[in-house]
Amino acid sequence: MTATPPPRAPMQAAEFLSGQEITTTDCRRCGTQIAGINGRYSCSACGWVNDWSEGHTDLPTADDDTAA
Numbered sequence: 001m002t003a004t005p006p007p008r009a010p011m012q013a014a015e016f017l018s019g020q021e022i023t024t025t026d027c028r029r030c031g032t033q034i035a036g037i038n039g040r041y042s043c044s045a046c047g048w049v050n051d052w053s054e055g056h057t058d059l060p061t062a063d064d065d066t067a068a
């Protein structure tokens with residue numbers, strides 16, 4: 001009998017989520033409470049999105065895109 005290794009996907013998901021900061025805010029256009037990650041929001045009710053520069057983390061630059 002061999003021990004079954006724990007499933008991988010949940011571990012990877014938890015690892016990914018631990019690096020994310022999930023916050024909520026009120027949509028500035030329609031007032032619906034919406035959730036965002038790292039300070040970036042998009043409203044599913046009216047389509048409003050906040051400016052990318054309001055995010056809490058830096059966006060990757062073209063230099064970070066090694067696949068280009």
Ligand SMILES: [Zn+2]
Pocket residue numbers: 027028029030031032043044045046047048
């Ligand atoms: Zn909205």
